[in-house]
Each structure stands twice: as structure tokens, then as C-alpha cells.
Amino acid sequence: MASIHVRNGKLQLDFRYKGVRCREQTKLDDTAANRKRAKQILDRIEAEITLGSFSYSSYFPNSKRADQFDDWEKRSFNRREENNSACELPTLAAFSEIWLDEKRIEWRNSHLKSVESNLRAYILPAFGEKVVSSITKAEILNFRAHLAKEPAQKKEPLSPATINKVMTPLRMLLNEAADRYEFNSPWKGIKSLKVPRTDVQPFTIDEVQQILRTVRDDFKSYFTVRFFTGMRTGEIDGLMWKYIDFDRRQILIRETWVEGEITTTKTDGSQREIHMSQPVYDALAEQKKHTGQQQFVFCNKDGGPLNHNNITKRIWYPLLSYLGLKKRRPYQTRHTAATLWLAAGENPEWIARQMGHTTTEMLFRVYSRYVPNLTRQDGSAFDRLLSREFSGDLKNINPLAELNEEKNHG
Numbered sequence: 252m253a254s255i256h257v258r259n260g261k262l263q264l265d266f267r268y269k270g271v272r273c274r275e276q277t278k279l280d281d282t283a284a285n286r287k288r289a290k291q292i293l294d295r296i297e298a299e300i301t302l303g304s305f306s307y308s309s310y311f312p313n314s315k316r317a318d319q320f321d322d323w324e325k326r327s328f329n330r331r332e333e334n335n336s337a338c339e340l341p342t343l344a345a346f347s348e349i350w351l352d353e354k355r356i357e358w359r360n361s362h363l364k365s366v367e368s369n370l371r372a373y374i375l376p377a378f379g380e381k382v383v384s385s386i387t388k389a390e391i392l393n394f395r396a397h398l399a400k401e402p403a404q405k406k407e408p409l410s411p412a413t414i415n416k417v418m419t420p421l422r423m424l425l426n427e428a429a430d431r432y433e434f435n436s437p438w439k440g441i442k443s444l445k446v447p448r449t450d451v452q453p454f455t456i457d458e459v460q461q462i463l464r465t466v467r468d469d470f471k472s473y474f475t476v477r478f479f480t481g482m483r484t485g486e487i488d489g490l491m492w493k494y495i496d497f498d499r500r501q502i503l504i505r506e507t508w509v510e511g512e513i514t515t516t517k518t519d520g521s522q523r524e525i526h527m528s529q530p531v532y533d534a535l536a537e538q539k540k541h542t543g544q545q546q547f548v549f550c551n552k553d554g555g556p557l558n559h560n561n562i563t564k565r566i567w568y569p570l571l572s573y574l575g576l577k578k579r580r581p582y583q584t585r586h587t588a589a590t591l592w593l594a595a596g597e598n599p600e601w602i603a604r605q606m607g608h609t610t611t612e613m614l615f616r617v618y619s620r621y622v623p624n625l626t627r628q629d630g631s632a633f634d635r636l637l638s639r640e641f642s643g644d645l646k647n648i649n650p651l652a653e654l655n656e657e658k659n660h661g
Contacts, residue, residue, distance in 0.1 A: 253293045257281045262289045268300055268307065268320065270376040275311050301351070301367055303344040303379065343386065344379035346428050359517070361509040369417045373398065378421070383428040388437040391421070395444075411444035418443070451617060452579050453587040454478075461574050469541075470566055472534040473549050473557075476502075477581065480525050481588030481606050484581065485509050486516075488556045490548045495535060500527040502535075504607065508556045520609040589618045 253266035262279040265272070279285040292310075299305035307320035341349075347370055355363060377394050378386055398414045409417070422438050429436035454462070459478050466474055477487055480502060489508030496503060502525040506513050516522050527535065538548060545554045559581070567581050585606075592602045599611045608614060 253297055255286060255289050255293065262286065264289060264293055264296075266293060266296060266300075267372055268305065270372065271316075273307075273316060275314060297367070297371070300371055301375075302348050303375075340382050340384050340428075340432050340434075342379060343381055343383055343424060343428075344375050346383050347375065347379075347424055350424055350427060359509070359514055360512065361514065364510065365416075366420050369420055373401075373417050374421050374424075383425065384432065384434040386425060386437055388439070388441065391425075391437060391441060394421075410446075412446045415443045415446065449617065451586040452577070452583055453590045453618075454576075454579075454583065456591065458574075458576055459587060459591075461576070462570065465574060466570055467566065470562075472538040473562075474584070475534040476531055477584040478587055479528050479531050479591075481585045481592075482525065483507070483521075483585060483607075484559050486521075487549065488559055489513055491546055492539070492543065492548055495539075495548065497527075497532070497536070500532055501525065502527060502531075516607075518607075518609075521607040523604055523607050525605055586618070589614065593618055 253264070256263045256265055256274075258276060260281060262277045262281055262285055264275045264277060267273065277289065279289060296305060296310065307314070308317040311317055351363075351367065351370075354366075358366070377397075378390075395414060395418060398409055398417060401409050422441075425438050426436050428434075463471060463475060463478070473487070476482065480487075482490070482502075482504070485507035486504055489506055490502070491506070494503040494505055504516060504521060504523050504525060507516050507521075508514075535548070542548060542550055547554065547556050549557050551557055563581055568578060571578055589602060589606060592605070593599070593614075599614055603609070603611045603614050606614070
């Protein structure tokens with residue numbers, strides 16, 4: 252994703268073009284106004300890259316990369332002309348422009364940015380200049396195999412989940428193009444990679460108590476709400492006082508904070524009412540004394556939403572280290588709420604609604620293995636049932652009981 256850095260007091264633009272990381276120094280001083288101007292330039296560059304109309308030398312005529320990309324762009328233009336003269340169908344890059352324009356009204360900005368990012372970084376460099384009908388199944392499978400070797404930001408191969416995420420826009424593009432221009436989609440028979448089951452690592456109730464006793468006072472309410480409501484990070488970071496109903500003891504989940512903006516929840520099922528337990532009610536009542544005049548329940552000194560990356564690095568991880576607890580992402584507080592609700596014997600359908608799930612399927616698939624350890628329900632409940640119903644006559648339902656007794660007497 253494009254970003255702005257500071258080098259020698261001047262702003263530097265950092266973006267990717269044709270799979271290459273490009274860093275171009277500007278003459279702009281590091282000021283708020285210049286950062287805004289640089290952001291506008293970057294947005295325009297990314298838009299033109301996505302549309303296939305970007306000219307490197309037009310923006311950076313003195314750059315060492317300008318000649319390199321100019322030659323590449325001329326060759327690409329010639330190939331496009333040859334393809335277009337031989338076939339009336341569009342290239343994948345041209346069709347992606349049409350497709351994205353049609354999808355903008357359907358998708359949230361965060362999802363649109365994710366799709367555009369995957370198009371720029373992976374799909375268009377590989378297939379952008381190809382006519383949509385010329386892309387073969389073999390090329391798609393070879394592209395996916397290459398992704399498995401592609402190092403991610405952490406210098407590790409892309410995970411199956413990430414590869415599937417990259418492949419999804421390509422699948423949608425080709426299937427839509429095949430339907431629209433009446434050719435056979437090459438995607439037939441290509442299945443998503445199998446993604447390993449997520450291994451959640453919830454905290455025990457003792458660990459939760461340790462954390463809440465030790466955490467800084469100004470974050471005690473924040474983590475209390477996280478541990479006992481199961482709210483997602485974006486939901487609690489974007490939580491506003493207008494969605495807190497103390498009379499009905501409810502937290503209304505209606506919006507979420509995603510990539511620097513307030514937006515609607517991901518799905519209709521995510522819009523829900525979370526019940527306030529007593530610790531949550533008390534924590535929010537205490538928090539209202541400090542931020543009740545602000546828009547957001549948990550906010551920074553300027554009244555804006557908290558930066559979850561800063562909280563994770565400066566508060567959360569140091570706290571776990573201090574307590575000698577295993578390092579886990581703050582998102583595990585959501586998993587903790589689910590396991591604690593299950594352990595308490597709450598109705599699974601009620602828990603699913605609190606979590607924002609439309610069914611209980613995910614609840615049991617992800618969390619059920621933690622329930623025996625938390626509730627001690629490891630088969631002893633069935634033993635107690637038999638003992639209660641049959642009392643001392645259990646041996647009578649065992650056909651070997653009398654035989655064993657006779658042998659003992661013998």
C-alpha cells in the first residue's frame with residue numbers, strides 16, 4: 252500500500268508499480284499541508300496505475316526509473332495494439348477498470364482498497380496485458396504456484412489464506428468476463444487452497460483477572476469491555492456514546508472503525524445489541540466520567556479513535572510480557588468472551604448473536620474444544636446421570652456383573 256515517509260526533512264513517496272517498489276524523493280518539507288498534498292498525489296498515482304493510464308516519466312521525469320518504465324510502457328502499448336487489432340475483447344487491465352467501477356457501489360471502501368491492492372501488486376503485472384479470453388487454466392495455476400513462493404512483508408511465503416484472497420478477484424474477473432463476452436471461463440475445476448483451521452488461544456479467567464488488575468488505570472475500562480463483550484477491534488475502537496444504552500444495559504453495534512474511517516459493519520449479522528454484564532456496565536459508567544463529552548467512548552487526547560497498533564505495541568504486549576503470559580494478539584479477547592460464555596452455560600444461540608454470528612456453526616467449530624476444560628464437563632455429567640437414575644443397581648444392566656460376582660465367590 253502506498254505511503255509517505257520523511258527523508259532528510261523532505262517527504263518521500265513510496266508505492267508499487269508493475270510489481271516494483273518505487274521510492275521517489277520530493278522537495279516538499281514535512282508539514283501538514285504538504286503531507287495532504289503528497290497524499291493527493293499518491294491517490295492520483297494509484298488510481299492511474301489501476302486504470303492503466305499511469306506514466307512514470309510524467310510524474311518523475313528526472314528519476315532513474317523513468318527510462319526503464321518508459322520502455323516497458325511502450326512495449327506494453329504495442330502489445331495492446333496488437334491484441335486489440337487481433338481481437339475485439341478487452342485486456343484484463345481494461346476489463347478490471349469496468350468491473351471495479353461497477354463494484355464500487357456494492358463494496359465497503361476497505362474491501363475495495365484491498366481488491367485494488369491485490370490487483371496492482373499481483374494480478375495486473377501477471378495478466379493485465381492479456382486479452383481476457385486468452386488466459387488459460389495452466390497460466391492461472393502457474394501464477395498461484397508462484398504466489399506460494401512470493402515473500403510477504405515478513406520475508407515468508409504467502410499463506411494459503413492470503414493466496415486465496417489474491418486469487419478471488421482474478422476468479423471473479425474471469426468468470427464475469429466469460430459470462431459477458433461468451434467464452435468458456437478457464438477457472439473450471441480450480442479450487443481454493445485448503446486453509447488450516449484457526450487455532451484460537453483464549454485467556455483463562457485467572458489470566459483475565461491478572462491482566463485487569465495490572466493494566467494501566469486509563470486502559471482498565473477498555474480491556475474490561477473487550478474481554479467481556481467479544482467486540483471486534485474495529486467495533487470497540489469506533490464505539491460512540493450514542494450507541495451506549497445504560498437504561499437497557501445494551502451496547503449497540505452499528506458502525507466500525509476501519510482504515511481510518513467510520514463505516515457500516517461488515518455484514519447485517521454484525522449489527523447487534525450486546526448485553527452489558529455488571530463489570531462492563533461499571534467500566535462504561537467509569538469511562539463516561541472521563542470521555543463522556545467526546546464522541547468516542549475510548550479516544551485519544553484529541554477526541555479521535557484510539558490507534559490499535561499503538562495500543563498493541565505500547566500497552567498490550569509489554570503487559571503480557573510483564574505478567575509472564577504467552578504473547579497473543581488483542582483479538583484473543585474476543586475468543587475469550589466466547590469461551591467464558593460457553594463455560595458459564597449460556598444459550599449458544601444467544602452467544603452467537605452477541606458475537607455477531609448468524610448461526611451457531613462457527614461457535615461450535617471454533618470454540619467447543621475449550622468448553623470441557625472450562626466447565627469440567629468431560630464425561631462426568633453422564634456418570635452422574637447414570638448414578639442418579641440407577642443408584643446401586645448399575646450392575647444389573649451389565650450382563651457380566653453376575654458372572655463376575657459368581658467367580659469372585661467361587
